[in-house]
Amino acid sequence: MVESTRITSSGHTRVRTPSIPLTMPGRYTTGNVLAVTGWSHSTLYNRIKASKFPAPKKDGAMNYWDTSVVSSALGL
Numbered sequence: 001m002v003e004s005t006r007i008t009s010s011g012h013t014r015v016r017t018p019s020i021p022l023t024m025p026g027r028y029t030t031g032n033v034l035a036v037t038g039w040s041h042s043t044l045y046n047r048i049k050a051s052k053f054p055a056p057k058k059d060g061a062m063n064y065w066d067t068s069v070v071s072s073a074l075g076l
Helices: 030-037 041-049 067-073
Strands: 027-029 057-059 062-066
Touching: 027 030, 027 067, 030 041, 030 062, 062 067
Parallel strands: none
Antiparallel strands: 027 062, 057 062
């Protein structure tokens, strides 16, 4: 499933509840990761910069994480 991610006027991604759980194979967009972690956009990218969270993969212009990567990064 490809979901368009909307950008707010501040340039940050809106939180989007994921349609699949972390236990199933799939992809999470930035908005999905924000919903699962409860972090802000800035916190997510600060953690990526500090190597405390894996960097996203790219599919064209869309950033995504495999659900297994998010799950292991969160220690679930």
